[in-house]
Amino acid sequence: MKKPIAFIFIVILWSACPLAGQEASHDTEKSCQRFAQDFYDWYVKKVTSDFKASNPSAPWHAALKHDGNPFNPRLTRALIASDAEAKADGDPVLDFDPMLNSQDPADHYVVRSVTIKNNHCWATVYGFWSRPVPARANEPQVAAELEFKGGRWLFVNFHYPNNTKTTNAENENLLSILSYRYHPK
Numbered sequence: 001m002k003k004p005i006a007f008i009f010i011v012i013l014w015s016a017c018p019l020a021g022q023e024a025s026h027d028t029e030k031s032c033q034r035f036a037q038d039f040y041d042w043y044v045k046k047v048t049s050d051f052k053a054s055n056p057s058a059p060w061h062a063a064l065k066h067d068g069n070p071f072n073p074r075l076t077r078a079l080i081a082s083d084a085e086a087k088a089d090g091d092p093v094l095d096f097d098p099m100l101n102s103q104d105p106a107d108h109y110v111v112r113s114v115t116i117k118n119n120h121c122w123a124t125v126y127g128f129w130s131r132p133v134p135a136r137a138n139e140p141q142v143a144a145e146l147e148f149k150g151g152r153w154l155f156v157n158f159h160y161p162n163n164t165k166t167t168n169a170e171n172e173n174l175l176s177i178l179s180y181r182y183h184p185k
Helices: 002-052 059-063 073-089 174-180
Strands: 108-117 120-128 142-149 152-159
Touching (some): 002 108, 152 174
Antiparallel strands (some): 108 120, 142 152
16 A cells, blocks of 8 residues: 555656746746846936046946856956056047947847746847837847856846848857957967
8 A cells, every 4th residue: 555655746746846836937937037137227217327427438337346247257358458458558448338239229128038048048138219229129129147156146248239230250259259258369
């Protein structure tokens, strides 16, 4: 009598395991989407206020300090190094906002979807303008790549889906741009 009950118990536990994994994956996606959306909500407010300032600075400078720096160490080092190069050369490495993939930011950004690939979260971000919009407004502006490390989400890279259609592959993502630095040596 004990063997059939044990067998039924094992079958029930085994069949519940995939559901627990799916639930954890769904929670991971929701957590990533919430983190990315919160960042973009804060960041767009920062961008807007910096544009109105008399001495604007690149908003990503403030992002390095926001909430304990939401970027992983590699991305942080690459951004700081590109900034140092720009100051030394007098020529900006980044002539656009790398988090928004724009020189003319939208009024609002929405993280429409997230997917988990290779333990990284990819958040697809769309811009919404209240004035006449660029032709590519119906396409994602950027795909933010994140990883969960040390109990929190960190941005690993920013991918530019529209850039691969019109330019070289080295312009597809922020790390490639920063490593090429527009000033190959």
